[in-house]
Amino acid sequence: MLFRWDWLRPVLAAPIVPTLGPVHPDALTVDIFGDILRAAATGDFLPYDKDRRWGGEKDKKDEKVLLDDVAHQPDRTLIPTLSRRGRGTVKVFAYGFHGRASDEAVELAAKLAAVHDAASARVVRPLGPGTSSPHGTRIQLKDFTARPCPDPGGPVRPVTGWPAAVQGTFAPFAAAMSADGLVFLHxxxxxxRCGPVLTAAVENRIVGAIGPMEVRPDALGRPQLLPQYFAVLPEARGKGLGRVLWRAAMYWGQTHGAFYQLPQTEVGGPSDRLCRSEGLASLGFIHTMSA
Structure with missing residues (x-):
């Protein structure tokens, strides 16, 4: 199917694209939505899919659009996806400003979860940056062309830059922060399979990390600093290490030619507060609910 841009563009409250995640507002075009449908038909990664960094071939368990169940109408568009990871998840991305879009998305997600024997059914609603009392995930924009990102210094190095004894403390750190994805990263x-990971160490023990650090072209060919895993041990928080790590990552991104980054942060969480205090622009929100 082909998307009508005059139908789709008015309901794109935030720059979130199924299977790709947040994209730069300039890349939010009808072509990128057409690309995700073509990728679903071929089973291949798009050249600018950030998940390509984990492997050259798309896994059958990776998220893909359910082509036959896309609903495209003048005032709302529903795009369902299926992931076979774990016990399976169906998501329906609901683009539309009326309650009818949400209601239809809930029904569609529940139906498709049953059809595909998926354990989880969810509805993903993009919300605009002016949303009052938002909750969920905030999409933020770090523009590296706006101002210099100085090297913050401090006890931050790539993992491989520390002595072997300090490097050996990354494994227990990762295990302690497994909820933040550090075991997968390790x-x-x-x-x-990934670029360098920046770490902070105190008394010869790694207590914080951000990475991997990788720059790849987006759908428009502009270099983007890809999202990172970011965590600091609870007992090491409140000492400014998180800010030093984040600024070190931004310095790395700028010095390696990135034009921008699109962090996703839990509204009101530590990373969200950090990014807001660092002056990042808010592009909108992603609200996910069970169907």
């Missing part, structure tokens, strides 16, 4: 590090 696995990718060990098989050499």
């Amino acid at each position: 696995t990718q590090m060990r098989v050499g």
Whole structure:
């Protein structure tokens, strides 16, 4: 199917695209939505899909659009996806400003979860940056062309830049921060599938990390600093290490030619407060609910 841009553009409250996640507002075009449909038909990664960094071929368990169940109408568009990871998840991305879009998305998600024997059914609603009392995930924009990002200094180095004894403390750190994805990151590090990971160490023990640090072209060919995993041990918080790590990552991104980054942060969480205090622009919100 082909999307009508005059139908779709008015209901795109935030720059979120199924299977791709947040994209730069300049890249939010009818072509990028057409690309995700073509990728679903071929099973291949799009050239600018950020998940390509974890492997050259798209896994059958990766999220893909359910082509036959897309609903495209003048005032609302519903795009369902299916992931086979874990026990399976159906998501319906509901673009539309009326309650009818949400209601239809809930029904569609529940129906498709049953059809595909998926354990989880969710509805994803993009919300505009002016949303009052938002909750969920905020999409933020760090523009590297706006101003310099100085090197913050401090006890931050790539993991491989520390002595072997300090490097050895990354594994227990990752295990302690498994809820933040650090175990997965550590696995990718060990098989050499990702860029450098910046770490903070105190008394010869790694207590914080951000990474991997990688720059890749977006849908328009502009270099983007890809999203990172970011965590600091609870007992090491409140000392400014998180801000030093984040600024070190931004310095790395700017010095490696990135034009921008699109962090996703939990509204009201530590990373969200940090990014807001650092002056990042808010592009909108992603509200996800169970169907």
